[in-house]
Amino acid sequence: MSVQTQIHTKPQAAARTAPAVPNKMVARDVKVFYGAKQALKGINVEIQENKVLALIGPSGCGKSTFLRCLNRMNDTIENCRVEGLIALDGEDIYGKGIDAVQLRARVGMVFQKPNPFPKSIYDNIAYGPRIHGMATGREELDEVVEKSLQRAGLWNEVKDRLREPGTGLSGGQQQRLCIARAIAVSPEVILMDEPCSALDPIATAHIEELIDELRENFTIVIVTHNMQQAARVSQKTAFFHLGDMVECDDTEEIFTNPRDERTQGYITGRYG
Amino acid sequence: MTVTASKSHYQSEEFARRLRGRYAAERNFKIAGIAALALASMMLVVLLTSIVSKGYTAFQQAQVRLEVTLDKAMVEERNYTAILRQALYAQFPQITDRTGKRTLNELLSSGAPYELEALVKQNPAIVGTTQTVWVRADDEVDQFVKGNFPRTAPESERRLNDAKIAAIDAMTAKGTLVQAFNTTLFSAGDSREAEQAGIWGAIVGSMLTLMVTMLLSVPIGVAAAVYLEEFAPKNKWTDLIEVNINNLAAVPSIIFGLLGLAVFLGFFGLPRSAPLVGGLVMALMTLPVIIISARVALKSVPPSIREAALGIGASPLQTVTHHVLPLAMPGILTGTIIGMARALGETAPLLMIGMVAFIVDIPHGLTDSATVLPVQIYMWADSPERAFTERTSAAIMILLGFLILMNGLAVFLRKKFERRW
Ligand SMILES: Nc1ncnc2c1ncn2[C@@H]1O[C@H](COP(=O)(O)OP(=O)(O)O)[C@@H](O)[C@H]1O
Ligand SMILES: [Mg+2]
Secondary structure (H helix, E strand, O other): OOHHHHHHHOOOOOOOOOOOOOEEEEEEEEEEEEOOEEEEEEEEEEEEOOOEEEEEOOOOOOHHHHHHHHOOHHHHOOOEEEEEEEEEOOEEOOOOOOOHHHHHHHEEEEOOOOOOOOOEHHHHHHHHHHHOOOOOOHHHHHHHHHHHHHHOOOHHHHOOOOOOEHHHOOHHHHHHHHHHHHHHOOOOEEEEEOOOOOOOHHHHHHHHHHHHHHOOOOEEEEEOOOHHHHHHHOOEEEEEEOOEEEEEEEHHHHHHOOOOHHHHHHHOOOOO | OOOOOOOOHHHOHHHHHHHHHHHHHHHHHHHHHHHHHHHHHHHHHHHHHHHHHHHHHHHEEEEEEEEEEOOHHHHHOOOHHHHHHHHHHHHOOOOOOHHHHHHHHOOEOOOHHHHHHHHHHHOHHHOOOEEEEEEEEOHHHHHHHOOOOOOOOOHHHOOOOHHHHHHHHHHHHHOOEEEEEOOHHHHOOOOOOHHHOOOHHHHHHHHHHHHHHHHHHHHHHHHHHHHHHHHOOOOHHHHHHHHHHHHHHHOOHHHHHHHHHHHHHHHOOOOOOOHHHHHHHHHHHHHHHHHHHHHHHHHOOOHHHHHHHHHOOOOHHHHHHHHHHHHHHHHHHHHHHHHHHHHHOOOHHHHHOOOOOOOOOOOOOOOOOOOOHHHHHHHHHOOOOHHHHHHHHHHHHHHHHHHHHHHHHHHHHHHHHOOOO
């Protein structure tokens, strides 16, 4: 089952779709509270299919919080409360019919610090397909592992040492391993929280290329602190500030012609 | 270093003085550390030397060689005492009077006839023949041979009279009285007679007790730790439970013994002195230790591993069983072994549930009367005989051996399975 066909056979988002490009995910008036503290103050964002949306903004403005709402990772944080609507293909992901565990297979996540399992490279990739029963038998699993590693651009580097521990790879390779691991379960959306912040420039360039390739098959949301990176990899950019989404537009538009002066201040480096 | 007129702060006299002060402080700290280590090692050496020097002789036991004629009639009457005595008298043809013979009788252990009986039972074909057998000597003879009773004291103050000493010397010279490895110590249960006493009964009792302890406390403790650490909401109830678990770990062990007495013996009517009850009490005592160490081990698994698993759609239970628990296992194992080692050395709670009884038989089941190693040590230490003094030290050495083995295993497992992130 290829990811490609899976996406295209999905019903289109029901409500509030932009005419040309279908919205993969929609957030409406999303508010998040950590206990009494409000971290997000009503976010409205459309995430378009097969595009890269970059979330930028100063530290602590709620980018990670928003990202973690999209696959309900916030459920694992005690006293975190989410209000508002978030829909995936038109279906409320916080609704009754949705299982958070299954949702996370559809909306995968790559974290700031590479976090491979302390297992072999092979087992790192194979774990997801195994628990979701996506591959029956050895050969199918081998195929999934190879394909995922190829897509993550890691296959040639590790194909001779699949049995070696994933933690033995370099930082950049580990992060690509984590991306491959996320891809292996055929998600529809991939969330990346500052995936390059722990990497050197060469590894970063590698990942950026990879993101651009992955866009063909996946919808990607990436948090980044690096303006150039946002400009390079994304088609859409959303600027967050103190729990608000200040503006969200085509990346080019945001970087050349920001409407809000806070956005302008941030991208020109006046604060951040 | 040349001192120029424009001295910077780092080249000044003042700074050099500070530097000297810093070096002195570091040196003093190092000396204090080494001194503390030396003191601790010295105490350990003193302890071990005192135990070993007192106890090593217990691994040997005086044995008497006899040419016994296994007369058929006497065997049928089970008169092994007479058979042995005949053989002994034969070695001293010159002694014919009753007093002299009584002195000779006292050379043999009162358990010697049973040894001979066991031999005959094992091999009935030897009945009617003459055989060379080795039987245990009496513990006083044994102690005398080991030099623990001075022969220079006046006869009235000596435990062994001149006649006995003469007999011992004669037998030693002939080679019919020798020191041999004390197998009894490792194969017998307790006895009133030191030369017949062994710690095998206590070892079996300890093993049965520990087995019950482990089977109960490890699964319950690990499950409780996993629930508290990974699933339970953090609220005032779990806080309360946590405080109580920490308190329980510090409760004196005798309290657990009293609890066991009241609940397991008093309420449930389980048998006294049984490894089953001992194990239950020890399990209660070890449970908090295991829960605490397992929680520490679970906490030390980086949260990023949990996020990674959850992030690809593993359920919380899958996350724990597939990733967190295996990674925490070395720590859990270490904590468990250390808890078990503590339970192995524990005495007080077992006194309360009657495991301090004098038990000769080797226990065969969880409800048989039994004692455990440290309690055996406690009881032997209470015996006045010189032979029990050395056996006490020997038993301590064996207990220490087990403890070192267990702690060594804990270190080994930690080293083997420990992971670096
Ligand atoms: N687990 C948490 N508990 C309480 N407050 C949190 C938690 N995570 C984040 N916050 C708070 O929410 C706000 C947004 O954080 P975050 O989403 O991590 O920001 P960003 O990723 O944009 O730097 C910050 O003020 C932060 O202190
Ligand atoms: Mg963040």
